[in-house]
Amino acid sequence: MRLFFALWPDAPVRAELARWSERCRLSSGGRATRAPNLHATLAFLGEVDPARLPALLRIGGRSRSAAFELCLDHVAYWPRNRIVYAGASQPSQALGALARSLNTQLSEVGHRVDQRPYALHVTLLRDAHTAPVVKVVEPLLWRVSHMVLVESVRAGGGQVYRPVHRFMLRS
Ligand code: ATP
Ligand code: MG
Secondary structure, three states: OEEEEEEOOOHHHHHHHHHHHHHHHHHHOOEEOOHHHOOEEEEEEEEOOHHHHHHHHHHHHHHOOEOEEEEEEEEEEEOOOOEEEEEOOOOOHHHHHHHHHHHHHHHHOOOOOOOOOOOOOEEEEEOOOOOOOOOEEEEEEEEEOEEEEEEEEEEOOEEEEEEEEEEEOEO
């Protein structure tokens, strides 16, 4: 199974991100991420033997931090992979620590995780042909209360993300 750890926005944040995505598409083109699929990846695992699930659930549980807030405040373009994404200009200590904890533990048990420094992004558009004209957006406060282990499945010509387990952060 194809797995990743992610932050999943609640309905109001999701709805606002979907609006950003539509707005960016006017200038950038490309395909908008379907609203239910909007997320921020914390750690990407790729193809994993289902027998590894219990170990992954333990790692997720051990990484649970206190709940924290993110302020998404801009949209930008990565020409390399033609993605338009929403990001935060202020780095979040709590988010950085959570991503590091997950990725370190995953690599300790043999998963090949991304070695680059963690970069928060919510993919809004794929196959975009240029940077969005709108760059500064009304800051969006995202109260992060949980993270999810997600299975990525290709179904009916689209990508479906199925939550496998939800980890509540400490309140
Ligand atoms: P598609 O690959 O068909 O465009 P997708 O990228 O949405 O669909 P996945 O490839 O399963 O679906 O990826 C799930 C999540 O993990 C996405 O947020 C994706 O950006 C991220 N991801 C995918 N591959 C990697 C990778 N090698 N390193 C880091 N993150 C990745
Ligand atoms: Mg992909």
